[in-house]
Every structure is written in C-alpha cells, then in structure tokens.
Amino acid sequence: MAFGTFTTPITWQEGEYTVTRTNSWSPPGDHPTGAGMLLYVKDGILEKVEGDPEQSITKGAMPIRMLSLPEYVYSPYRILHPMKRARDKRGDDSAWEQVSWDEAYDLIVENVRRCTEQYGSNSIATFVGTGREAGNWGPTMSCRVFNSPNIVYMQSGWSCYGPRMACTSYVLGAPYPELDYASQYPTSYDDPRWQRPEVILIWGKEPLKSNPDGFWGHSIVDMYAMGTKFIVVDPRLTWEAARAEIWLQVRPGTDAALGMAFCNVIISEDLYDHDFVEKWCFGFDQFAERVQTMSPAEAAEICEVPEEKIIEAARMYAKAKPAALQWGLAVDQKPNGIQMGFCCLAMMAITGNIDNPGGNIMGAIDIGGLGSGYTDLDPQSKINEMIGVDEYPAMVRTQQFTHPDTVLDELEKEDSIFHMGFFTSANAIANPCNLPKRWEKALDKLEFNVVMDIVMTPTAEAVCDLFLPVNTYAERDMYVATHYGACGTWIGAIKKAITVGEAKSDITIMRELGTRLRPELWERYKTDIEYIDDQKLCTLKTPDGRPLTMQDLFDHGSYHVDYEYRKYEKGLLRPDGQPGFMTPTGRIELYSTMLEAWGDEPLPYYEEPPTSPRSTPEYAEEYPMVLSTGARTWSYFHSEQRHVPLLREVEPWPLVDINPKDADRYGLHDGDWVWLENDNGRCKMKLSVQPGQKEGALASQHGWWYPERDASSPSLFDVYEVNVNNLVPYKTIGKLGWGAPFKCLMCKIYKAEPSADIDRIEEVYHG
Structure with missing residues (x-):
C-alpha cells in the first residue's frame, strides 16, 4: 500500500483564492475515474477549476464535463431546497412548493411506515441510475433504510456493465478485468x-x-x-x-x-x-x-x-x-x-x-467494501423475495438486483406489490428505460414517489411528489475509487470546497433517513465520514497496518493498493488461500x-439479433437501417448536463451519424432534422453525415431532453420527441435475462421539420 506523492496539502491559499484539491465523481455525473481537480474559491464562490498535475492517473487532464463545473454548480436550473406537491398534481410544474428538510423527512417516514404496515416493506422500490455516485448507495438505501430487497436498475436486460460483470463472475469467479x-x-x-x-x-x-x-x-x-x-x-x-x-x-x-x-x-x-x-x-x-x-x-x-x-x-x-x-x-x-x-x-x-x-x-477477494453497498447487509436473507428471482435467477442472484423487465411486469399489475418509489441518480424516462412512456404510466401508479437529484428532470416532473436536492462533489466530503473498487487499484479524496443552498449529499440523506427509520442501524453515525470509515474504508490497511480513513485521504490525497500480479498463483483470489480462481x-x-x-449452454454460441437483415428480412424491408444507440459524447454523462451553457455550445443537439451513401439514398443532408422510426416508436434527431460510419448502419446519441422547454406534462421537456429508447422493444433479452438490443435495432429514417422554437433555443445557449 502507498499514499499519493503530492507536494501540496489538500487545501492552501493562493492570493485571494482558497485552493482545494479534489477528485471528480458525481454529481455532476461521470464514471468513477476521479479526474484530479483544483477548485479555486474566492469569497465562498467557486470561480474556476483546473486539472491537478500531481494526480497520478489523470495528470492534470480533465474532461470538458469537469471544466464546466462552475456553470453546473451555479446553474439557475439547480434546485437548492426540498420541494413537495400533491399526488394529483404530478406533471404540473407550477404545483411544487418549497418545504424544510424536516418536513420532507417527515413525509418520507410517514409513507414508509404506512406502506410497510399495509403492504410490507418490500412494497418500496429503490430505483437507481448508472455511474453516478448515488448508484453505489442504492442497495444500501433499499436494504438498510427501507428494509426492502427491491433495488431496480430500469434498463431492459440490465444492459449496462451487468452482462460483463456476470459473465466474468461465471467464467473467472472474479470482478471485471x-x-x-x-x-x-x-x-x-x-x-x-x-x-x-x-x-x-x-x-x-x-x-x-x-x-x-x-x-x-x-x-x-x-x-x-x-x-x-x-x-x-x-x-x-x-x-x-x-x-x-x-x-x-x-x-x-x-x-x-x-x-x-x-x-x-x-x-x-x-x-x-x-x-x-x-x-x-x-x-x-x-x-x-x-x-x-x-x-x-x-x-x-x-x-x-x-x-x-x-x-x-x-x-x-x-x-x-x-x-x-x-x-x-x-x-x-x-x-x-x-x-x-x-x-x-x-x-x-x-x-x-x-x-x-x-x-x-483483476480485483482480489476483498475490495474494501467499495462496491455496490452490500458488504454490511447480508442480502441473502431477502434475495428470495426480489422481483424476478424465479423467472431470471441467474441475473437476480448474480447481480443482487431485481430484474428490470419483470419489475415493469409487476408495476403494471392491478395488485402490484409496489406502492412507493425512491429515485436516486435515476432519470429513468430520459435515459435507461426502453419504451419510456410505458414506464411512466406504470410508475405513476405508485402512491408516493421521492426523487433525489440536482435539477428538475422529466422523470421527477412526471411521477414524483417530493424532490430532495443533492449537492455536487464540490460541496461534499467523499472518496472515489476506480471501477467502484472492483479492481482495487486507487482511491482518491473528494474534499468539500463550497456550500450552495440547502442541498445535501447522497450519504447525508441516506444517513438522516436511516436514523429516523432504523435508528438501531444508523444513529451511531453522526457524520458521513464516520459512516464511510466504518462501513467502506475499514477493510483497507494503511502502510503501517491500521484501517484506512477519510482523514488519511485528506492528509495524503490518494491511496494506492499494493497491487500484486498473477494472484491466481498465490492464493489471493480464493477465500481458502489456495492457488487458482474462485470458480x-x-x-x-x-x-x-x-x-x-x-440453464444456458456452457460454451459460447452466436445468435442473430432479434431483428436484422438476416433474421427478419421482411421487417428489414420496412426498417432497413441498423441502429446502434448510446453513442458517447465529450460533453454529457447520460441524461445529465443538458442545462449547462458551455456544454450545449459544444454539443447543442442530439445527433445521429449516417454514411454519405445512405444519406444520398434517402435524400438527406448534413444538419437535416430526421425521424428515426420502427414499430415501437420514433424520435427526432439532427443528422451528422460521417464518412467513417458503416454503410447501412446508424449511430445515435442517447439521454436527450431539453431543460429550456416546457416542464409540465405532456411535454416533460419534450423528452419523448427526442428519446431514442422509444424504439427499443420490451423484454427482448437473452436466455438468462441479460442484454437487450439497444445497439442492434432496425429502423427507417426520413426528414423531419425543425422544432418551431429552434431559433430561440440557439439564442438561449449560443448567444
């Protein structure tokens, strides 16, 4: 084990500025890479950010998402106080009213206890997103605060990271390599x-x-x-x-x-x-x-x-x-x-x-409790009660989440087990859900819905009754670990530099709710740092052999695991200490x-996509283009950051790439607005003609919505106009429940009229 080799402390004074060394994670969203950052604060205001040249991984480089942090922090779109509205006012943006944190917590406690008494604690579902820090706390929130095993990631077939993690578990008996x-x-x-x-x-x-x-x-x-x-x-x-x-x-x-x-x-x-x-x-x-x-x-x-x-x-x-x-x-x-x-x-x-x-x-056996939040929960005691465990046991028992497609099945039942939803880092309608209108209708059946987020999202606007504002990584103490700890290589400090409004961290909200609902598990933790030290960092050891703490990270900036190659030769991958793999x-x-x-084949095999020019030639005649969704961008993390002017200036519109020959074939030109459509639905995007795009195939971005447009239903920031997940079928998944065709759809493409307010939006974001 070794600490970082920084030559400056975690905070120092530089002229008028207080400089704080930190690492990015979320929010704003980004996967856990931990870009090293220096935050420059004057008179309590974050004025600029720079890359930290001493951070050993990123070495001073930063994604543009991180460079735009001041605009994100002080965005007029941010919500900085808890808000509530009546259930019959869902979808009405004017119905929100500010409340105190105590009133917000009282509403949650009242509804949790009511649902638990009337229907059982499993009637509460915790809906989590991907990548952002809160995704790590979803299982803990669900199991340790609400006493429910029903943790839900809402993408059909759990089609993000899950199949790779599961396959690795089956073949290597280890975390993702x-x-x-x-x-x-x-x-x-x-x-x-x-x-x-x-x-x-x-x-x-x-x-x-x-x-x-x-x-x-x-x-x-x-x-x-x-x-x-x-x-x-x-x-x-x-x-x-x-x-x-x-x-x-x-x-x-x-x-x-x-x-x-x-x-x-x-x-x-x-x-x-x-x-x-x-x-x-x-x-x-x-x-x-x-x-x-x-x-x-x-x-x-x-x-x-x-x-x-x-x-x-x-x-x-x-x-x-x-x-x-x-x-x-x-x-x-x-x-x-x-x-x-x-x-x-x-x-x-x-x-x-x-x-x-x-x-x-590869990761070792013990990843320091830095993974998905199960280390202190003993989920096996309730895993048999998870939704989907009978239909897709391989997915549910391996991932220890509910199966997303069967959750939708359950939500749509007249006598559904679910009655309350808690959304953390989950803008479901705009991002992971296929057939999002169907999900919206199903989620709206729940009696009480709470959301934790930064800005008002289509999901929060459509189905939620209580909004809890979350702060950014510039406003909290925390850690970030590469690969959520799974490869166990590096942990960096996130250090609070500013305070903005009444927003709280994900852990603070979880800890304060837990203290009210299950004090026997939570009341001993008076701060986030106490919880992190006791439940997350405690199994990692410092060079002198004591448990790692957040103070160590603040003192040294980062911590590097004493990595050993070829662990399989040394008995470091098996709990019995024997050489080999944990299979x-x-x-x-x-x-x-x-x-x-x-129940699957023990050897690999190939199957054509559910719809393709080879497997469904008649379907392909009507929908001839192969569509791959989810193309990554420089500016955005899934559905986040569309409200940040700098990022919208760089990448203002949702794009779909097409080969020039295909564009000519359909009479389309670079910059045209087009519809992508199949028998499931359609969405509108701007065409980008790219010579390097494969002929016969399209590549579209995802996660789009327009924060500057009408928030109230039915518009919901025009999320359905631009949501490529409208085209993704339901429960078209692999034999064991993994994987859906987000990257191998079929569709047709044709010209669309630009939106009527396009000039106004250009003015808003691009002067």
Whole structure:
C-alpha cells in the first residue's frame, strides 16, 4: 500500500483564492475515474477549476464535463431546497412548493411506515441510475433504510456493465478485468513493475470520450504515444479506430460471431499459451471444438468484414506480449451479449493475458467494501423475495438486483406489490428505460414517489411528489475509487470546497433517513465520514497496518493498493488461500459450469439479433437501417448536463451519424432534422453525415431532453420527441435475462421539420 506523492496539502491559499484539491465523481455525473481537480474559491464562490498535475492517473487532464463545473454548480436550473406537491398534481410544474428538510423527512417516514404496515416493506422500490455516485448507495438505501430487497436498475436486460460483470463472475469467479493502465502505482507508468501493452484490442468501446467504469480514457493516448498499437472493433470511425493498425467495421449485433472466429484462429494456428491453458483453464478441448464451428470465412459473411482482416487481427493480438483487451458497452447491449463476453474472457485467458503486467488486471477477494453497498447487509436473507428471482435467477442472484423487465411486469399489475418509489441518480424516462412512456404510466401508479437529484428532470416532473436536492462533489466530503473498487487499484479524496443552498449529499440523506427509520442501524453515525470509515474504508490497511480513513485521504490525497500480479498463483483470489480462481473448478472455465447450472449452454454460441437483415428480412424491408444507440459524447454523462451553457455550445443537439451513401439514398443532408422510426416508436434527431460510419448502419446519441422547454406534462421537456429508447422493444433479452438490443435495432429514417422554437433555443445557449 502507498499514499499519493503530492507536494501540496489538500487545501492552501493562493492570493485571494482558497485552493482545494479534489477528485471528480458525481454529481455532476461521470464514471468513477476521479479526474484530479483544483477548485479555486474566492469569497465562498467557486470561480474556476483546473486539472491537478500531481494526480497520478489523470495528470492534470480533465474532461470538458469537469471544466464546466462552475456553470453546473451555479446553474439557475439547480434546485437548492426540498420541494413537495400533491399526488394529483404530478406533471404540473407550477404545483411544487418549497418545504424544510424536516418536513420532507417527515413525509418520507410517514409513507414508509404506512406502506410497510399495509403492504410490507418490500412494497418500496429503490430505483437507481448508472455511474453516478448515488448508484453505489442504492442497495444500501433499499436494504438498510427501507428494509426492502427491491433495488431496480430500469434498463431492459440490465444492459449496462451487468452482462460483463456476470459473465466474468461465471467464467473467472472474479470482478471485471480491466486493461492495466498503471493506476495502481503512485508513479504511474514509471513504476518498474508495469509493462506497456504491445497491443490493445478495443472492442465496442470509445474510452477517450466515455472514461468508462473507472478507466481513464486518456491513458489510451499515453500508451499510443509510447508505441502501443490498436486493433479496434467498431462500426464507427472513432479516434481510436482512426489510429488502429486494424479496424474491423463490424455489423452491429454480430460481435459474438467475430469473437468465436478470433478464438478459432488463435487455437487452430497454435497461437495460444499452452502453459497457462494447461495449468489454469478448464474445458479447453470442448471450447476449442465449439469455436471451430465459426470459421473466419463464416464470421466475415455474418459481420460484413474481410476474412483476411479477422485472421490478421487475431494473430496480431495473440502474438503480442503483453496484450490487453478492452470490451465495452456493445458487448452488453444485445441478447447474445453474454456469449460475446465469454469470448472476450476466453481470448484473455488462452493468450495468458490475465492479471499480468500490461494485460488485463483483476480485483482480489476483498475490495474494501467499495462496491455496490452490500458488504454490511447480508442480502441473502431477502434475495428470495426480489422481483424476478424465479423467472431470471441467474441475473437476480448474480447481480443482487431485481430484474428490470419483470419489475415493469409487476408495476403494471392491478395488485402490484409496489406502492412507493425512491429515485436516486435515476432519470429513468430520459435515459435507461426502453419504451419510456410505458414506464411512466406504470410508475405513476405508485402512491408516493421521492426523487433525489440536482435539477428538475422529466422523470421527477412526471411521477414524483417530493424532490430532495443533492449537492455536487464540490460541496461534499467523499472518496472515489476506480471501477467502484472492483479492481482495487486507487482511491482518491473528494474534499468539500463550497456550500450552495440547502442541498445535501447522497450519504447525508441516506444517513438522516436511516436514523429516523432504523435508528438501531444508523444513529451511531453522526457524520458521513464516520459512516464511510466504518462501513467502506475499514477493510483497507494503511502502510503501517491500521484501517484506512477519510482523514488519511485528506492528509495524503490518494491511496494506492499494493497491487500484486498473477494472484491466481498465490492464493489471493480464493477465500481458502489456495492457488487458482474462485470458480467451481478452481480454474478459468472455458466450459462454464455456472452457465450450464443456470440453464444456458456452457460454451459460447452466436445468435442473430432479434431483428436484422438476416433474421427478419421482411421487417428489414420496412426498417432497413441498423441502429446502434448510446453513442458517447465529450460533453454529457447520460441524461445529465443538458442545462449547462458551455456544454450545449459544444454539443447543442442530439445527433445521429449516417454514411454519405445512405444519406444520398434517402435524400438527406448534413444538419437535416430526421425521424428515426420502427414499430415501437420514433424520435427526432439532427443528422451528422460521417464518412467513417458503416454503410447501412446508424449511430445515435442517447439521454436527450431539453431543460429550456416546457416542464409540465405532456411535454416533460419534450423528452419523448427526442428519446431514442422509444424504439427499443420490451423484454427482448437473452436466455438468462441479460442484454437487450439497444445497439442492434432496425429502423427507417426520413426528414423531419425543425422544432418551431429552434431559433430561440440557439439564442438561449449560443448567444
């Protein structure tokens, strides 16, 4: 273990400014990368922010989302006091009235106790979002405050990170493996234990824009400058693809066929690591036989990429020492996603690039309680009561969340178990939910709904009765951990610099509610720091052997886990201390006994997307374009930050990318407003003609709404006009309940009229 090597304290005076060293997380939203920041405050006002050059991971660089923090903090759209309205006034923006925190808490306590007495505590559902800090506290809020196991992430098939995490659990028995970018070392790339990857295979991911799940995207640029070569699998010409040695412009939704073909080449050409496979892998012969059923020629036809490029890319990855694989959201967002994830893990394993310097690193058994909030809850006592556990046990028991599609089923019943909802970091209607109008109608049936957020959102406006204002990371003490702690490499301090209004932190709200509802569990914690020290940091040890505390992070700025490679050789991945992996066989399972036990095939297989030119040719005649949603942007994190002028100036409108040949075919031009439509619904976006976009395929942004438009129903900031999730079908998911076709839809595209107020909005945001 080692602390950071900062030369200045966490706060200091610089002329008129008090400077505070901190790390970003949320809100405003961003995945847990922890961009190092210096906050400059004068007379209690945050005036400017700069990157922290001494932060070992980000080294002074910052996403534009972080640079816009002052505009975010002082935005006129922010809500700074609790507000309530009557249930029969939902959707009426004028009905909100300011209340005190005590009155807000009294309303929640009254309704929790009423629901618990009348229907049981399981009638309360906690709805959580993705990535933002509060997503980490959702399980704790649900289980420890409301005594309900019904924690709900509302995206069909839990299609964000969940399939990859589950597949890793089944195959490796460990947390998600990540590219080794030296985040575990205070001196970063200069540590002699680290080795630069010779090749990085980037599959369905754009890390430079997304900084996903704790990975610092700019490290890709650093390694590229050092000489690392890229192989990129993506239908779009991303920054990474433009610099790749090999770019495979795959047809969206066909990745599992390509992954099987990669494994076929590596094994048939004897490019695999015999020693690692023999010692540490289970089921190699069966796996090898299965991938022989997908030849590079067949994969080339399915995926619409040249056969010779598939072979060349597989050879290049297998021969590189070391090599790393970055697998992204495109793996999750298809019903066949678990199988693609299986192939990714197998490629890491058979080439010996698991937990090695410059390969894919792994978390250990104990991640310090930094994950999803279950370490102090014993969820097994109520997991059998979770919604969806009978229909999709593999998902519910692995993820320990309810199944989102079955939650919608339950909400729509006349005698639904659910009667109260608590929304934390969850703008469901604008972001994760497919068929969002259906979700809105179902959520509106609940008797009492509470939301914690920064600004009024479409979801809060549509279905909520009480609004609790959350503060930003500039206004709270907290920590940030890469990969939510799952890879256990680095923890940084978030230090309070300012106070704005009456907004409170997610933990403060949870702690104060918990003290009122279940004092036996909460009243001993008088501050957020006491709770964090006792429940989150306590299992991590400082260099002198005592438990890590928030004060240590404030004193030193950051903490780096004493990382060990090849933990499987040292008994560090198993609770019994034996060498190997925490799977039923003790090895990486290329023949997955867990998948077999859950009722799926134990070996990877390929299935066409539910609708595609090959699987549904008649449907494709009416809806001929393949649509991949969720394209990442520089400016926004999912549905957040649309109200920030700087960011709207950079990226003012929702975009959908199209190849020039397709644009000509449909008589469209760059900058046109267009409708995307299929039999589920439609949405309006602005067209961006991109020569690097795959012909026959579209790539759209997501999470859009217009904060400057009418808040009240039915408008709800015109969220339904621009919500691409209108096109995503219900419960079109994989066999075990994972993955939905967010990135392999079919649609038609045609010209739309611009909105009538477009000139006014240009004036609002762009002068």
